[in-house]
Amino acid sequence: MSHLVTDLLVSVRDLREYAIAVAAGVTIIDFKEPDHGPLAAVDAAIWQQSASAAGRSPNAGDLSAKPPLMSAALGEAVDYVDTIDLLPRQFHFAKIGPSGIVCPEELKRIWLDARQRLSQSTGGGGAELVAVAYADHDAAGCLPPEAIFQLAADLGFHRCLIDTFHKDGASTLDHVSRARLGQLSKISRRASMRWMIAGSIRIEMVDSLETPTIEPDGYAVRGDVCEAGRTAGLSPSRLAAWVEKVASLRPVETRQ
Numbered sequence: 001m002s003h004l005v006t007d008l009l010v011s012v013r014d015l016r017e018y019a020i021a022v023a024a025g026v027t028i029i030d031f032k033e034p035d036h037g038p039l040a041a042v043d044a045a046i047w048q049q050s051a052s053a054a055g056r057s058p059n060a061g062d063l064s065a066k067p068p069l070m071s072a073a074l075g076e077a078v079d080y081v082d083t084i085d086l087l088p089r090q091f092h093f094a095k096i097g098p099s100g101i102v103c104p105e106e107l108k109r110i111w112l113d114a115r116q117r118l119s120q121s122t123g124g125g126g127a128e129l130v131a132v133a134y135a136d137h138d139a140a141g142c143l144p145p146e147a148i149f150q151l152a153a154d155l156g157f158h159r160c161l162i163d164t165f166h167k168d169g170a171s172t173l174d175h176v177s178r179a180r181l182g183q184l185s186k187i188s189r190r191a192s193m194r195w196m197i198a199g200s201i202r203i204e205m206v207d208s209l210e211t212p213t214i215e216p217d218g219y220a221v222r223g224d225v226c227e228a229g230r231t232a233g234l235s236p237s238r239l240a241a242w243v244e245k246v247a248s249l250r251p252v253e254t255r256q
């Protein structure tokens with residue numbers, strides 16, 4: 001049984017979108033540039049600006065208000081070394097795409113290297129690395145989600161995300177059966193690892209995922225909170241609908 005609320009992660013590309021997501025009450029705000037791929041980093045200057053803005057947020061002095069957690073996409077396995085050392089210490093999470101990595105030992109090496117760099121670049125206790133799997137793993141040239149979730153569990157990750165590599169409208173549910181999502185959930189629960197689902201997830205899909213065998217610990221969205229597709233601007237009304245939907249989930253005591 002889980003005692004934690006369901007997370008909502010929303011991807012933003014700049015400070016303006018960050019402010020909109022904060023105002024909407026999003027719990028995890030994730031910086032990524034949607035024009036450049038599934039997990040493309042934004043410019044490091046935007047990381048810096050948002051880290052400063054987080055400190056100045058109107059809620060910063062209100063101890064009863066919980067500020068959003070900040071996350072950053074660092075690119076794919078071939079990209080992260082160019083960006084990771086620039087991540088400000090205010091960030092809570094970092095993600096690296098596993099595309100092109102077919103060998104578990106190589107993915108493990110990258111994850112361990114990234115974890116070490118994150119702790120060094122932020123002076124210790126830095127951003128937590130979130131493991132990422134791609135639902136369309138053949139197209140991404142990487143290990144299948146089950147293998148990545150299991151490897152993350154074996155390495156003591158606290159969080160794992162499934163997303164799609166291609167942003168072509170097909171969702172994670174088009175690539176991965178519900179039985180397989182149940183398997184990912186089982187791997188995660190056995191390891192006390194929280195898992196999130198992303199990949200063109202639409203709000204009307206949520207109810208069908210809230211089953212005892214799947215029931216993700218969080219939803220990560222971009223396209224469905226935009227005005228017209230994931231590269232368009234955020235829609236405050238769509239964000240509000242998602243915040244309300246996720247807040248309505250799990251009467252905590254009924255979750256198994």
Ligand SMILES: O=C[C@H](O)COP(=O)(O)O
Pocket residue numbers: 009011030032163164167198199200201220221222223224230
């Ligand atoms: O991390 C989450 C992704 O940004 C999800 O984006 P999407 O909903 O457009 O697939």
